[in-house]
Amino acid sequence: MKVLIITYYWPPAGGSGVQRWLKFVKYFRDFGIEPVVYTVENPNYPIIDSSLINDIPEGIETLKQPIWEPNSMLSFFGKKKTESAGFLNPNPSFFGKILQYIRANYFIPDARRFWVKPSVKFLKKYLLDNKIDAIITTGPPHSMHLIGLRLKKQLNIKWIADFRDPWTEIDYFHQLPLSKRAIKKHHILEQEVLKNADKVLVVGNTMKENYSKFSNNVVTITNGFDGKISNLEVKLDAKFTITHIGLMNADRNPKMLWEVLAEISSENNQFKSDFELHLIGKVDATVVNDISKFKIKNNVHLINYIEHNQVVEYQKKSQVLLLLLNDVPSSKGIITGKIFEYLMAKRPILAIAPLNGDLADVINNTNSGTVVDFKNRVLLKKTILDLYSKYQQGNLRIDSKNVEQFHRKELTKKVAQIIKQIIE
Structure with a gap:
């Protein structure tokens, strides 16, 4: 046919x-x-x-x-x-x-x-x-x-x-x-x-x-996602890296996240030393300005567009993968394509998105990470501290399931x- x-x-x-x-x-x-x-x-x-x-x-x-x-x-x-x-x-x-x-x-x-x-x-x-x-x-x-x-x-x-x-x-x-x-x-x-x-x-x-x-x-x-899910041990980043792949525009600017990261950094010098935020892709000027305003600029690495095969490598070695949805009326129905690439990487996903949305369904059904609502600052801080604690103990990993269907x-x-x- x-x-x-x-x-x-x-x-x-x-x-x-x-x-x-x-x-x-x-x-x-x-x-x-x-x-x-x-x-x-x-x-x-x-x-x-x-x-x-x-x-x-x-x-x-x-x-x-x-x-x-x-x-x-x-x-x-x-x-x-x-x-x-x-x-x-x-x-x-x-x-x-x-x-x-x-x-x-x-x-x-x-x-x-x-x-x-x-x-x-x-x-x-x-x-x-x-x-x-x-x-x-x-x-x-x-x-x-x-x-x-x-x-x-x-x-x-x-x-x-x-x-x-x-x-x-x-x-x-x-x-x-x-x-x-x-x-x-x-x-x-x-x-x-x-x-x-x-x-x-x-x-x-x-x-x-x-x-x-x-x-x-x-x-x-x-x-x-396309490619094989490897069970081989990957050499993870030495730093506590949180990596976001893709466009980050004004609607997708998570001010709550910058505030929480700044607060944890001010309270915990070791976290401030260990933490790195990788933003791979185009980043709007309003995002860069807010990062500077919250004084975490020194912990942020801006990486412009790189080829897809290189992106896959960044995902596999990152400690945490960050997933952001636009805080807009239609956010419940948004499933950004990068979620499926993240699943292939087998790294913990931290998503800021509606708890009752399609994206949350994918993450929950695959046991691949944590979803925090747009306004839940307390849970966001707790989740990041929990992930960091596991990183310090050397056991920050995820036991995802039902991934091959994608x-x-x-x-x-x-x-x-x-x-x-x-x-x-």
Whole structure:
């Protein structure tokens, strides 16, 4: 069976957005699925990771078409002219506010919408000339789903819409300066996609619950990890390292954590000497400023983006892995992709997130760490001191379970079964 995957993010794109379908493509042939990938010829990726090219199986057909992106004119995510909503400028200039308003209200669902019409024209001809059993769109950017929607209506081809993140429930949606008309349009388009897709894939159960109001065909396929879980002893960091991987924006700035770490450091000189915080990835200026304000700057190591294979090594040797969710209305349904990479590392996870959220369910079901609510300062301090005590005793480890279910190959098997069901 042959499927066409429509995605904006594809190697050499780096970051979490590219991982999900790259790994599905990597394992599809093991389950009788031959993938064809359609992506952009001239992408504007905020992060590049050429090492991910090695995961693309030999001989995969890749179709590319150019895209026009207005971000050079409408960028409001900081200095870089890339669309990375995680770095939505919280204090724009007057001109920046105007650009934010234009972007939010006239480029719906996103600035990649100009790729929809030429892509439909190109792919319609390709699909008529080639045997493809189903198409798959993955977003964000959610304009990819509009390509699938039009092809579905014009050719009545089987279509799977995959949501790596929600559309109107995404963590920064409430920050956008949207008019009532624009909000309504977002909801209409989102619901049209949900109602017309033959199957809707989501990454968490809260998303499934929300989307099931509009579709009876919603299935949860989480993100996962790729590689082997080694039982070999790893040489851990000598210091009491707490490591965070990935973007840390203004919404994800855990001021409570900085305050607690500063307080413990002032009360315990040995902790202050032993403790190191590793922040690997892009860190917003507001985070750096707060770290300085709480006077723990000397214990913090900022490491810009590094290739994925190096990230894995950092995770394995860290004493504790830090996981932060944005303290936003939709946080209950957020499952950041890094949780599954953390599981592979077999190190204790400290998460600041809702206790009744999808992320907490994963951590609790795998016995892989501790979840502390956004406001529970007392429990956060106690948890860190407990972890440090075990570090001092030389027995800081975790006995996690049920982890293999999140291996990318196991997840691909489930996706392949879904594809075969809708085709047959």
